Amino acid sequence: MKTGHAHIVSLPTQAVALLRDMLVYTQGKEFVFPPLARQKTAHLHRDALSAALRRMGFQGRHSTHGFRGMLRTVARERLGIDPDILEAQLAHAKKGDVQKAYDRTTFGEDRRTAMQAWADYIDRLKSGGNKVVVLRGRAA
Secondary structure (H helix, E strand, O other), X not given: OOOOXXXXXXXXXXXXXXXHHHHHHHOOOOOOOOOOOOOOOOOOOOOHHHXXXXXXXXXXXXXXXXXXXXXXXXXXXXXXXXXXXXXXXXXXXXXXXXXXXHOOXXXXXXXXXXXXXXXXXXXXXXXXXXXXXXXXXXXX
């Protein structure tokens, strides 16, 4: 992290399944995502996601960083996830000197619940469903 602080992120079951599927390609290697083509790095190139978006026709319409904004907006509007939980998930700094000095909340369990709800929502969209499940409060 740019801040020098660890940022712990709980993975939804879908992400864990993807990582297990990757073991075929990565067992015994240092990096989870190997290069897709001949390149000098032992890991996926840092521009690979941007290049994939360009190939899919999203040039100038979406960026890899835009996924963060999409999570922040859609998870708030469609899933009703508390903004403080989303800010913590995105590792945004606390606002104001008092918050920076005294607020040490991490929302660990709430963030885990939120990321599972997000992954489930993406799965519903992928399968053609658009059923919205609203989370109320800090945990659902």
